[in-house]
Amino acid sequence: xxxxxxxxDKTAPASGKALRDSLEVLSRNLAEGLRTADRLQRDxxxxxxxxxxxxxxxxxxxxxxxxxxxxxxxxxxxxxxxEEELRxxxxxxxxxxxxxARFLSAASHDLRQPIQAAALYTHxxxxxxxxxxxxxxxxxxxxxxxxxxxxxxxxxLDLARLEAGAVDVAVTEFRPDALMRRLAQEFRESAVAxxxxxxxxxxxxxxxxxxxxxxxxxTHLLSNAVRHGGGNGHRVLLGCRRRxxxxxxxxxxxxxxxxxxxxxxxFEEFHQLDNPERSAAKGFGLGLPLVARMARLLGLxxxxxxxVGRGTVFTVTVPRATLLPEPDRRLTAAARAMAAVAxxxxxxxxxxxPTERMKGRRVLLVEDDERVRHAMTMLLKRxxxxxxxxxxxxxxxxxxxxxxSRPHVVLADHRLPRxxxxxxxxxxxxxxxxxxxxxITGDTAPERLREARSIGCRLLHxxxxxxxxxxxxxxxxxx
Numbered sequence: 182x183x184x185x186x187x188x189x190d191k192t193a194p195a196s197g198k199a200l201r202d203s204l205e206v207l208s209r210n211l212a213e214g215l216r217t218a219d220r221l222q223r224d225x226x227x228x229x230x231x232x233x234x235x236x237x238x239x240x241x242x243x244x245x246x247x248x249x250x251x252x253x254x255x256x257x258x259x260x261x262x263x264e265e266e267l268r269x270x271x272x273x274x275x276x277x278x279x280x281x282a283r284f285l286s287a288a289s290h291d292l293r294q295p296i297q298a299a300a301l302y303t304h305x306x307x308x309x310x311x312x313x314x315x316x317x318x319x320x321x322x323x324x325x326x327x328x329x330x331x332x333x334x335x336x337x338l339d340l341a342r343l344e345a346g347a348v349d350v351a352v353t354e355f356r357p358d359a360l361m362r363r364l365a366q367e368f369r370e371s372a373v374a375x376x377x378x379x380x381x382x383x384x385x386x387x388x389x390x391x392x393x394x395x396x397x398x399x400t401h402l403l404s405n406a407v408r409h410g411g412g413n414g415h416r417v418l419l420g421c422r423r424r425x426x427x428x429x430x431x432x433x434x435x436x437x438x439x440x441x442x443x444x445x446x447x448f449e450e451f452h453q454l455d456n457p458e459r460s461a462a463k464g465f466g467l468g469l470p471l472v473a474r475m476a477r478l479l480g481l482x483x484x485x486x487x488x489v490g491r492g493t494v495f496t497v498t499v500p501r502a503t504l505l506p507e508p509d510r511r512l513t514a515a516a517r518a519m520a521a522v523a524x525x526x527x528x529x530x531x532x533x534x535p536t537e538r539m540k541g542r543r544v545l546l547v548e549d550d551e552r553v554r555h556a557m558t559m560l561l562k563r564x565x566x567x568x569x570x571x572x573x574x575x576x577x578x579x580x581x582x583x584x585x586s587r588p589h590v591v592l593a594d595h596r597l598p599r600x601x602x603x604x605x606x607x608x609x610x611x612x613x614x615x616x617x618x619x620x621i622t623g624d625t626a627p628e629r630l631r632e633a634r635s636i637g638c639r640l641l642h643x644x645x646x647x648x649x650x651x652x653x654x655x656x657x658x659x660x
Contacts, residue, residue: 293623293643294550300327301556304647305563327644349628350391350478354502357430358383360396361419364403372407372417377434379407382420386428387502394475395430395499401468402432402495409436427498435492439485448473535655540565542658545588547571547606548621549597557592560647566654574601577609587614589658595622595629607636617657621645 303324310316365381372379388395399419406417418433439447448469476483476497487493544566548554554570561568569584571577574597593606603620610616620633623643633640639657641649 294553296327297623297644298550298552298556300324300644301553301560301647303327305556305559308563350394352389352391354387354389355392356385356387357392357395357421357428358385360392361399361421364396364399365419368403368407368417371404375407377407377415377417379403380416380418380420382418384421384423384428386421386423388428388499389502390479390481390499394479395497398472398475398481398497399430399432401472402497405468406432406434406436406493406495409434424498424501426501428501430497430499431494433492433494438489438491439487439493440489535651536564538655539651539658541567542589542654543567543569543586544654545569545571545584545591545610545616547574547577547591547593547597547603549573549594553594560650564651573598574605574609575599577606581609581613588616590654591616591618592654593618593620595620595624603638604632604636607638619653619657 303320307317307320307324310320361381361383365379369379403417403419415434415436418431420431420433422429422431472495473483482496482498484496484498485493486496544561546554546557546561546568548557548570549572551572554572558568558570569588571580588610591606591610593603595603597603597605603618603622607618607620610618618636618638619641620629620638621641621643622629630640639653641653
């Protein structure tokens with residue numbers, strides 16, 4: 182038997198303790214694992230629930246996106262429909278604007294034609310009845326009626342063109358002194374007839390605006406001041422005041438003044454304060470409405486100050502321009518003397534009236550309206566002018582090669598049959614002769630003036646006064 186067989190095993194207790202320790206650790210780990218597994222299970226349950234909730238939300242969001250898409254599609258359809266409606270409305274508005282422009286152009290031409298004929302016949306009649314006072318008075322009254330009709334027509338057409346936006350604006354820089362002096366000269370005679378004195382005070386400052394429309398504004402203001410400024414002995418002043426960036430054009434009168442409660446109404450069409458009997462001699466109540474619309478079109482400020490019993494002042498404020506000062510035009514005494522001699526000599530040489538200087542001259546007249554053509558022919562022949570009257574551009578093209586004598590001037594209506602115009606006449610005639618051409622039109626659109634200037638023609642607007650016609654013919658005729 183081995184010697185060690187009876188000795189006790191001392192390592193057994195130690196191994197048992199280690200085993201127990203290991204079992205405790207394993208038990209704790211197992212418990213912790215169970216707790217972790219339980220926690221993971223709970224988390225997994227929450228994740229499943231969250232996933233289900235998110236899936237449900239996703240489904241709902243997809244449904245909402247579908248609904249939004251449908252609404253967007255319908256909205257796009259409505260937007261496209263609205264855009265189409267707007268496009269059609271815009272085209273309709275453009276057609277309406279073009280129709281209004283055509284109507285105004287046609288009305289301007291068609292209504293001025295009979296007025297032009299009546300004015301010419303009246304002038305001829307007045308010249309034929311000088312020896313008969315009663316007939317002369319009737320002719321004068323007829324002329325006054327025609328002038329009133331022409332004035333009202335021009336005012337109404339101007340208002341219509343402004344309302345329709347058919348007035349072009351050509352802004353330039355210019356000095357208005359000559360314009361102011363010319364207006365004063367034009368109104369001086371009518372001021373004297375109204376028992377008023379008219380004064381003008383230019384100031385030499387350049388402005389920036391449309392010169393033609395500014396002149397019309399001042400014309401209406403002066404006409405209003407002369408007619409309604411007061412009784413005999415009242416004064417009318419056209420002047421200007423300098424401001425840092427502007428020039429104020431002012432029209433003063435020392436007449437009856439305008440009550441405060443009437444100052445808005447005077448800018449309404451056909452409203453007049455002192456014309457209850459609607460006398461045509463006092464105008465038609467269109468001047469100030471035109472002034473207000475033209476000032477608004479140009480972006481100018483229009484002011485009114487008035488005191489009952491003391492007078493009225495209208496002020497139009499216009500931007501100043503940057504033109505350089507004009508050179509000193511003062512004359513020495515010797516220069517003034519030489520100028521006076523030259524002026525005297527010129528006056529002597531031109532003492533004859535325009536109608537006397539036109540005797541024996543030749544005028545080629547192209548006018549499609551028979552009444553106007555006949556009246557114009559009668560008038561020119563009374564002035565001693567030899568007239569060849571033609572009714573259309575086609576007739577002119579046919580007769581032109583057979584005309585033997587070169588005309589001194591061509592007088593042509595702007596609007597002729599089959600779309601032909603005064604420009605057509607000028608081009609036809611100038612293929613054979615280089616002669617001046619005067620175009621007469623009832624169309625007051627600015628492009629008519631630009632077109633006439635571009636082809637070197639003079640432009641007159643119907644109804645043309647015989648004196649203005651004589652002056653224009655005399656000015657362009659060659660010797």
